[in-house]
Amino acid sequence: MNDTFLRACRREPVDRTPVWFMRQAGRYMPEYRALREKHTLLTLCRTPELAVEVTLQPIDALGVDAAILFSDLLLPLEPLGIPFDFKAGEGPVIERVVRSADDVSRLRRFEPREALRVVLEAIRLLRRALDGRVPLIGFAGAPFTLASYAIEGGHSNNFAATKSLMYQDAPAWHRFASLLAELMGDYLRAQVEAGAQAVQVFDSWVGALSLADYREFVLPHVRTLFERLKGLDVPTIHFGTGTGHLLEAQREGGGDVIGLDWRTPLDTGWKRLEGAAVQGNLDPTLLFAPRERLLAGVDDVLAQAGGRPGHVFNLGHGILPGTPVENVKAVVEHVHARTGR
Amino acid sequence: MNDTFLRACRREPVDRTPVWFMRQAGRYMPEYRALREKHTLLTLCRTPELAVEVTLQPIDALGVDAAILFSDLLLPLEPLGIPFDFKAGEGPVIERVVRSADDVSRLRRFEPREALRVVLEAIRLLRRALDGRVPLIGFAGAPFTLASYAIEGGHSNNFAATKSLMYQDAPAWHRFASLLAELMGDYLRAQVEAGAQAVQVFDSWVGALSLADYREFVLPHVRTLFERLKGLDVPTIHFGTGTGHLLEAQREGGGDVIGLDWRTPLDTGWKRLEGAAVQGNLDPTLLFAPRERLLAGVDDVLAQAGGRPGHVFNLGHGILPGTPVENVKAVVEHVHARTGR
Numbered sequence: 001m002n003d004t005f006l007r008a009c010r011r012e013p014v015d016r017t018p019v020w021f022m023r024q025a026g027r028y029m030p031e032y033r034a035l036r037e038k039h040t041l042l043t044l045c046r047t048p049e050l051a052v053e054v055t056l057q058p059i060d061a062l063g064v065d066a067a068i069l070f071s072d073l074l075l076p077l078e079p080l081g082i083p084f085d086f087k088a089g090e091g092p093v094i095e096r097v098v099r100s101a102d103d104v105s106r107l108r109r110f111e112p113r114e115a116l117r118v119v120l121e122a123i124r125l126l127r128r129a130l131d132g133r134v135p136l137i138g139f140a141g142a143p144f145t146l147a148s149y150a151i152e153g154g155h156s157n158n159f160a161a162t163k164s165l166m167y168q169d170a171p172a173w174h175r176f177a178s179l180l181a182e183l184m185g186d187y188l189r190a191q192v193e194a195g196a197q198a199v200q201v202f203d204s205w206v207g208a209l210s211l212a213d214y215r216e217f218v219l220p221h222v223r224t225l226f227e228r229l230k231g232l233d234v235p236t237i238h239f240g241t242g243t244g245h246l247l248e249a250q251r252e253g254g255g256d257v258i259g260l261d262w263r264t265p266l267d268t269g270w271k272r273l274e275g276a277a278v279q280g281n282l283d284p285t286l287l288f289a290p291r292e293r294l295l296a297g298v299d300d301v302l303a304q305a306g307g308r309p310g311h312v313f314n315l316g317h318g319i320l321p322g323t324p325v326e327n328v329k330a331v332v333e334h335v336h337a338r339t340g341r
Numbered sequence: 342m343n344d345t346f347l348r349a350c351r352r353e354p355v356d357r358t359p360v361w362f363m364r365q366a367g368r369y370m371p372e373y374r375a376l377r378e379k380h381t382l383l384t385l386c387r388t389p390e391l392a393v394e395v396t397l398q399p400i401d402a403l404g405v406d407a408a409i410l411f412s413d414l415l416l417p418l419e420p421l422g423i424p425f426d427f428k429a430g431e432g433p434v435i436e437r438v439v440r441s442a443d444d445v446s447r448l449r450r451f452e453p454r455e456a457l458r459v460v461l462e463a464i465r466l467l468r469r470a471l472d473g474r475v476p477l478i479g480f481a482g483a484p485f486t487l488a489s490y491a492i493e494g495g496h497s498n499n500f501a502a503t504k505s506l507m508y509q510d511a512p513a514w515h516r517f518a519s520l521l522a523e524l525m526g527d528y529l530r531a532q533v534e535a536g537a538q539a540v541q542v543f544d545s546w547v548g549a550l551s552l553a554d555y556r557e558f559v560l561p562h563v564r565t566l567f568e569r570l571k572g573l574d575v576p577t578i579h580f581g582t583g584t585g586h587l588l589e590a591q592r593e594g595g596g597d598v599i600g601l602d603w604r605t606p607l608d609t610g611w612k613r614l615e616g617a618a619v620q621g622n623l624d625p626t627l628l629f630a631p632r633e634r635l636l637a638g639v640d641d642v643l644a645q646a647g648g649r650p651g652h653v654f655n656l657g658h659g660i661l662p663g664t665p666v667e668n669v670k671a672v673v674e675h676v677h678a679r680t681g682r
Contacts, residue, residue, distance in 0.1 A: 157496075160626050160661050167630030207583075210603040210624055212641070242548075245585050245604045262551040263586045283551055285501050289508035300553070320501050 001132040005066040009198060009235030009257050011277050011310035016340035017302065018065035019332050020137070022239075023318030024058040025070045029325060031057045041086050045072050051122040052129055059134060061325065063332045066134050066198070067126065069191075071119055073141040073202055074149055076187060079115035080179075081108045082150050090154070097153040099165065101172035107179060112187035120194040127195035137237075138196030140184040142203030143177040143221040150176075159208045166217045173217060181221040185228025192232045200237040201225060201255065204317070207242025214246050219253050226254025237279060241317050247272050261316030266304035270311075277310035284315045287323045287331070294327055295334050302338055342473040346407040350539060350576030350598050352618050352651035357681035358643065359406035360673050361478070363580075364659030365399040366411045370666060372398045382427050386413050392463040393470055400475060402666065404673045407475050407539070408467065410532075412460055414482040414543055415490055417528060420456035421520075422449045423491050431495070438494040440506065442513035448520060453528035461535040468536035478578075479537030481525040483544030484518040484562040491517075500549045507558045514558060522562040526569025533573045541578040542566060542596065545658070548583025555587050560594050567595025578620060582658050588613050602657030607645035611652075618651035625656045628664045628672070635668055636675050643679055 005018035026032055032054060035044065044050045054070040074084055074092055084094040098104060113120065126136050141149075148162045149155070156162070166173045188199045206218060222238075229236055238255025240246070244264040251258055251273050258276050260269040262283035270278045286297045298313075305311035313335045319328065346359035367373055373395060376385065385391045395411040415425055415433055425435040439445060454461065467477050481487075489503045490496070497503070507514045529540045547559060563579075570577055579596025581587070585605040592599060592614050599617050601610040603624035611619045627638045639654075646652035654676045660669065 155498075157498075158626065158658075158661060160629065160663070163624070163626035164629040167627065167634050207604070211606065213624070242583055242604075245606075263548070263583075265552065265586075283504070283554070285499065285504035286508065288501065288505040293508050317499075320499060322501070 002065055002134050005312060006135050006197060006235060008310060008312045009237070009277050013309050016336050017305070017311055017313050019313040019335045020064045020066040020068065021058075021062075021315055021319050021328065022068070024062065024064060024068065024328070025054045026319060027321040028319055028323040028328075029057055029061065031061070041072065044070065045075060046118050048118055048122040048125050051119075052125045055122070055126055056129060059130070062329050063336075064134065066137050067130055068137040068200070069119070069123060069126065069139065069196065071122070071139070073139075073146065075116060075119065076112070076140070076146070076183060077150055079108065079110040080150075080183070081106060084149075092149060092154050094150060094153045097161070098147070098150045098176065099161065101169055101175075104172045104176045104179075107176070109179065109183065112183065112190045116187060116190070120190055123191055123194040123196055135197035136195060137198045137200055138188060138191030139200040139202060140187050140191075141180075142201045142206065143180040143184070143225065144206045144209070144218045145203045146180050146184070147176055148205055156205075159205065163209075163213070166213070170217070174221075177217070177221040178224060181224040182228065185225045188225075188229055189232065192234050196234065198235045198237065199229065200239055203238070203240040203243075203250075206240045207244075207246065209246070211245055211249060214249050219249055222250070222253035229254075235277075239279070244269070251276055257312060259314070259316075263316070266301055266311075267306070270305075270308075277312065278305075279312040279314045281314070281316045282331070284317050284320050284323070287315075287319065287327045291327070291330060294331065298331055298334050299338065302335065307339070343406055343475050346653060347476050347538060347576060349651060349653045350578070350618050354650050357677050358646070358652055358654050360654040360676045361405045361407040361409065362399075362403075362656055362660050362669065363409070365403065365405060365409065365669075366395045367660060368662040369660055369664040369669075370398055370402065372402070382413065385411065386416060387459050389459055389463040389466055392460075393466045396463070396467055397470060400471070403670050404677075405475065407478050408471055409478040409541070410460070410464060410467065410480065410537065412463070412480070414480075414487065416457060416460065417453070417481070417487070417524060418491055420449065420451040421491075421524070422447060425490075433490060433495050435491060435494045438502070439488070439491045439517065440502065442510055442516075445513045445517045445520075448517070450520065451524065453524065453531045457528060457531070461531055464532055464535040464537055476538040477536060478539045478541055479529060479532030480541040480543060481528050481532075483542045483547065484521040484525070484566065485547045485550070485559045486544045487521050487525070488514075488517055489546055497546075500546065504550075504554070507554070511558070515562075518558070518562040519565060522565040523569065526566045529566075529570055530573065533575050537575065539576045539578065540570065541580055544579070544581040544584075544591075547581045548585075548587065550587070552586055552590060555590050560590055563591070563594030570595075576618075580620070585610070592617055598653060600655070600657075604657070607642055607652075608647070611646075618653065619646075620653040620655045622655070622657045623672070625658050625661050625664070628656075628660065628668045632668070632671060635672065639672055639675050640679065643676065648680070
């Protein structure tokens with residue numbers, strides 16, 4: 001089995017730097033687009049066989065060192081009592097937003113092993129299908145990022161409604177965030193029991209907060225979530241974007257591996273995360289660049305990592321639609337060639 | 342005349358910390374919404390008398406220490422050959438996007454004194470109307486931020502098209518950015534000649550770039566722009582959001598005053614900007630908070646500024662729609678009361 005990814009997460013020496021990509025299965029791949037012509041995004045997520053098929057698409061096509069479960073961050077909103085849908089070109093749309101203490105009170109605590117069993121079934125099938133080729137990563141949204149969708153009703157540029165709830169009714173916010181922390185902790189535990197060999201917590205939008213707000217409104221819940229993962233023998237990854245001002249606090253929150261994006265140079269970022277492994281941090285838009293510039297960018301990330309144990313090569317955020325597949329593949333090959341012994 | 346704003350920009354001692362707000366005239370004000378029921382945004386910008394009226398709305402209502410010309414960053418795109426419009430709820434929409442060297446070649450260099458004379462006329466009328474009550478700030482978009490609208494066709498979350506042009510055709514990008522730098526430099530000079538007593542350069546979205554990309558693709562043009570302002574006897578403000586990783590480079594680009602947003606603590610941010618004044622950095626969403634929390638946030642900004650000469654109180658970004666006017670006013674009064682001698 002190719003265990004370079006798991007070893008790097010544990011900061012053990014590796015034969016070559018492992019590579020995987022956020023959203024490595026997705027719209028940029030023709031195989032994925034072909035499936036999407038027949039099924040909605042939610043059908044892909046909720047049909048274990050289809051989720052397995054999509055998850056596997058990039059494994060052979062790219063030669064990456066880890067598979068990540070194909071699923072959506074928002075799936076847990078439905079059993080919580082927050083239905084949602086995806087509108088073409090608009091992303092997620094949530095009609096019944098959470099804006100008040102009453103709204104929070106109406107949310108339903110659920111048992112992930114039941115409410116999200118299609119996801120766990122996909123994980124079980126995937127482990128069998130992967131047959132040890134590469135490790136399988138499970139994931140869930142962090143309290144802030146997941147709550148922000150429920151509060152804003154979709155993606156936001158300024159998170160005004162989310163911050164307003166924090167500021168105007170801190171107890172309601174904390175109840176919501178702690179519920180999400182507990183549920184996502186349980187959900188990730190269930191994913192590991194089903195076979196996930198590492199888990200990533202996506203706090204994609206938390207960089208919108210000041211450090212003081214992060215410490216007051218988010219950190220306690222992130223800590224709850226990661227504490228619920230203790231005792232599981234799998235590496236945990238803590239990811240965000242635009243969090244250069246939050247790194248030390250994120251590290252306090254938990255995670256064996258901390259994600260860095262391209263705004264944080266990998267070398268100085270890693271120094272601030274003493275004792276952790278790091279994942280990142282190529283700008284996803286560099287995958288649109290001519291080959292020479294793209295690979296120079298990859299070399300720069302590798303030089304900043306300096307061959308120290310504990311670097312997982314990845315982008316700073318997910319692969320964008322329209323990304324040329326051959327460029328993604330070239331990055332995998334280049335990282336392997338450059339770092340292989 | 343209330344010259345605290347100009348004195349603070351020059352890092353001279355002031356009787357009390359000056360305050361103004363980005364987008365202090367706008368949708369959150371009932372007077373503004375009343376005007377917008379009768380006129381489009383572009384009509385307000387292109388009719389000097391109306392631009393004057395909107396600019397003045399917050400001066401009496403809030404007691405701020407500076408007026409900022411009501412206008413739109415995108416106005417210069419039209420004479421450049423890039424028509425645009427605003428669609429309700431969507432922001433700017435640009436049909437004929439700039440994506441190639443050919444597109445750049447088709448752009449028309451223009452003389453701001455002619456093409457944007459309605460803006461300059463508004464400035465002349467404003468100086469008369471203000472009659473020395475508070476100084477008047479002019480503004481323009483920085484090359485990256487202005488180019489990004491023209492390239493993306495509107496606002497973007499990832500700036501993939503803008504970065505793609507940089508990476509795929511660096512000479513075309515540099516021609517475009519340097520044209521914008523020259524034109525915006527001339528435009529700001531013309532604004533100062535018409536009566537603007539300070540100018541702000543908005544590089545609102547440049548925080549999306551890595552430091553290396555900023556230095557290669559943006560800094561030379563920002564420098565060109567600020568060099569074109571040399572010899573004018575007015576303070577210059579250099580503003581961006583999410584630029585905690587770029588501060589030193591932005592400072593190299595120019596500006597007597599550097600804008601900080603809430604992601605960069607004002608104390609540590611200012612230390613990195615030795616020799617500059619700073620503007621900021623309250624999170625605009627705090628204006629939705631209950632009074633006590635809001636004013637605690639204001640106190641925190643003031644404590645970090647530490648009463649040192651060279652602090653202009655502002656938000657980290659513009660006032661959001663829906664912001665309660667009385668909260669904005671309370672901030673002005675609080676800053677004045679706390680810092681007045």
